[in-house]
Amino acid sequence: MAHSARRDSPELPDFSILKRLARDQLIYLLEQLPGKKDLFIEADLMSPLDRIANVSTLKQHEVDKLYKVEHKPVISTSDQLCFLIRPRIQTVKWICDVVNTDKVPGKSRRYKIIFTPQKFYACEAVLEEQGIFGDVSIDEWPFYLLPLDDDIISLELPEFFQDNFLAGDQRWVRTAGSALHLLYSLYGPFSKVYGIGRCSKMAYESWREQVEEGEQKARQAEIGNVFLIDRDVDFVTPLCSQIVYEGLVDDIFRIKCGCVEFGPDVTASDKSVKVMLNSHDKVFSEIRNEHFSHVFGFLSQKARNLQTAYDKRQGMDIKQMKTFVSEELKGLKQEHRLLSLHIGASESIMKKKTKQDFQELLKTEHLLLEGFEIRECISYIEEHINRQVSMIESLRLLCLLSITENGLLPKDYRSLKAQYLQSYGVDHLLTFSNLRQLGLLVEQQPGETLTVMESKVGKLVNDKTAGKLTDAFSSLAKKSNFRALSRKLNLVPKTDEEYDLRVPRDMAYIFSGAYIPLSCKLIEQVLERDGWTGLEEVTRLLNGHEFAVTGSSGVDSRGKNDTQRIILVMFLGGCTYSEISALRFLGREKGYKFIVVTTAITNSSRLLEALLDNHV
């Protein structure tokens, strides 16, 4: 739209090859169990699978019936069962039950488990313990990467977040390394790799080892630089309400694997519609990165244009009409359909947001980000809890308060926690324990205020304390230092200046001009400085783990400027659509093209739901 896009942005590599590769691999695996077979698919693999193959593909390879893994006894009569699953112990246990149940009446079938993207020893140990190791054959389907759009690739591993950051289990580190290695093999060699975060560092190492193990032929690189970032480097951004269209749609309707289901309130009929949201949707691709306040105007303009195009029919002769119908009408109809869907969605969003006093909510968030009127914010949150407004929303605000304030005063913490438990159930004691472990919702320790003071003054904190942070526990539940970071990086623009959302001047536009996402700001700074030089204070506040390395091949491809401007950003633990929008903006401003690789698309609800512990 109104962006001053740099025209010389390089072209993105073609990622559809990843889909084909994955599909061919799957077909090959299915062929390993010749003959008719029933296929059981893990529930959360259904959508990713849909993106690369369809039922007829499976049928062609002698898959008879398809079932979803539901952890119930199977009713299949087939003598060959194939299980396509994530490497999860509970699923494997269920399979063991299935096999052992068959054994009782002496039923003989062939079983095959296909783990994706890889198997874990712990799963094989379960098979062994249950006495069915050898009765089932095991394969791995290295389906690491699913392109969701031209510039978004997902590992579709939402559990990466809680496994790695909450449980401290590094099982997915190698997976992340392998995913990066796959991209490297197809689109590398990379010139430089930057990163920040413990997991990023480990994933880099894992990838580097895989590079050494394998072979690399000289080839024209299609991706220049790589930036790896841990989700726990920036928890503030994913906890903010999203206001850019795509993010808002995700917050409200939940985009699943690049696809959203619009209910009857959007479609204005009694049916729900599933819509793919990507750059092929001409209407969507123009509004996805826009601030919501901007979207309505755009859509109505578009509707008027459409009307004009339709109106052309009047006064046409037969021949003209024929051309119109054959050449334009289909496109117009398509656009019409999309337009009415997005208008419906926008209306539905408006309705929902006015109902819950979105304005006031945003105001509170902005105050928290700025660090003003914290008392008022606390009583707002308190009322939210008292009125039993959404459990997740209350938790989100509490976490945002804690991170931006570097923890809550003990008295506030106790009172808010007590009220939360009263409103949403004492079971949430476990949730609070999780949040504390992750450092998302903590009490300020006595003497902590002093440390905050010190960090403001600067280098008063001695390096010994920083050194101690390497301990796994403390680095997982680290302090956020948000205020100091915000000042250092100018994350919160001055409030007295008018911010024109139509002509965004920086990435803050995605949050109405109130806040530049920390994650994206770091990326911008490091790319600009070609490393971390000058950001020492920032990395110290982020608890270190930053790196910037150059590959040997980086030198000779210096000349290829275009490739250098293609940047792959890998978020370990998930990223939000708002962050993607911010990076797209940055790309347009600076002439980069960003490819976002993420373990999963996340948002505040998904992030917090992963930490809820009030269920079995």
Next chain:
Amino acid sequence: MTSCDAGCVLPANSFLPFCVDNLNKESLTLYVQMIKSKVDEEDYWHSSKFKAFTFDDEDDELSRLKESRQAVNNIRRLVEEDDDEDDVERVSWSGEPVGSISWSVKETAASSQRADREPAFPKISTDTPSISRSQSGYSLSSLFKGKPKVGNFQTFSDALTDSSVRLYAPELRKPKSEYKDYVSDWSPEETVQRLQQGKAVSLERFRTLQDKLLLLDHAIAAHDGNVITAVLIYLKRTLCKEVLFRELESRQTALRHFIHYLSETQNQRLLLELHRALGKAEDAALLQYKEHLSITDENKRRDFLKNCLSLPFSAEDLAHVQDHYTLLERQIIIEVTDRQAECGGKVEIFQKFPRKALILNMPLITTLYYCCFYHYAEPEGTFSSPLNIRQTFKISEKQYFVTALAARAKLKAWLDVDALFASRNWLGFTRKKSPLSFQRVVDILQKNSAPTHVLQDYVALVDDGELRLTLAQKHKCHDIVISTYRDMKDRQLLLGYRGKVVRGSAEERKIDDLLSNPQIRWKN
């Protein structure tokens, strides 16, 4: 297969979809090209046992499927030809059952393809303390052994990878002594590396405590959670828990993996023991408390919660668990009484507003709301009296107020609502007082569809003039809007507002009266 020969310039296994290690763009493009060239070969399709198929919509799909099919076919051929390629690393993708304990025996040839060039990217430090050899010490055998030579195993492993051979245990194929030599050849470092690459390896040779810990430390240093857990499973099996727990205490990364493994395998007993052994009594208490979630019978759940009261929670959490127990106990009593009242059909409120769900296991505030709804006027002595609940659970004034307000408003009991605000000053005048801002009060009332005449009373009490006006306009409290404009002496606004009220209504007349009132000095 001629096109395949061209492809064989590359190691054969780079065509295997599974060798992501070796998969690079060349091999893939070549592989795709190769497939393309084959598409023309019609006789392939005729000879194939599968029939070609068609899609309704896309030809494209068909050709792509053909490609896949051929890819598969090619792969199979390559696999068959594999025997010639001794120097090529093989990956077992066939899923042959590999019989013995701890992934011990399945064997593939060692990678002879180790790149001897400089690593493209440098290694970076990953903060793991370097493994001190003196601390754990190599076992004697590994000290004397030195690096294994890859060639030694070549023939042996070739035999093993032969896909036609079903191999259950190597002991059957090799003399015992030789086998022993063979498995003990891997150093901890190599073992970890092989585990990482998904290659089979035996952990059985790590028998001394030092060896086990050295193996664990190497796994930790490799940052591969899968391998760390694999080693931990082995340690769990071969070490008594006292020793294992002791060693884990100084290895936080491993400890966290172990905890995660135990909770995933639902080994609650061992997990509790571990927490206790490490002096994490509070964690253990929480973990035990969590078990209540899987108890469905409310009486059993209550009894379980009662037992939880003796667990070593922090003082703060103990109070919450105590509340949880008291609440459930009370909910059970209320549920029994109310169910009877509902079935009896004598109590009007249950007839008018049948209960939609059981009150069991609901949060405290929901319970309070329920009691404000069904048991509002009860004397403080009963279990279901809102006042009693407020007392027992020390609910804050504001919280009580919000809940009662919402419940009474839902019932449209406006007199009760009004009474909530009643407060007398020392002169005996009543005035409306609220612990909640009146703006919020209006919001709650409006969400419970309060009529305008009720809303109006509360909108009028909003302090901030501007906000009051906005709310009055939003909720169509015309009187307030009109008198505000009058007080502002703003004729224009009043005129404008005339268009918003119903024609011929009392409001319109009121506006007209004001506009024609000569006593008002309009400012415009």
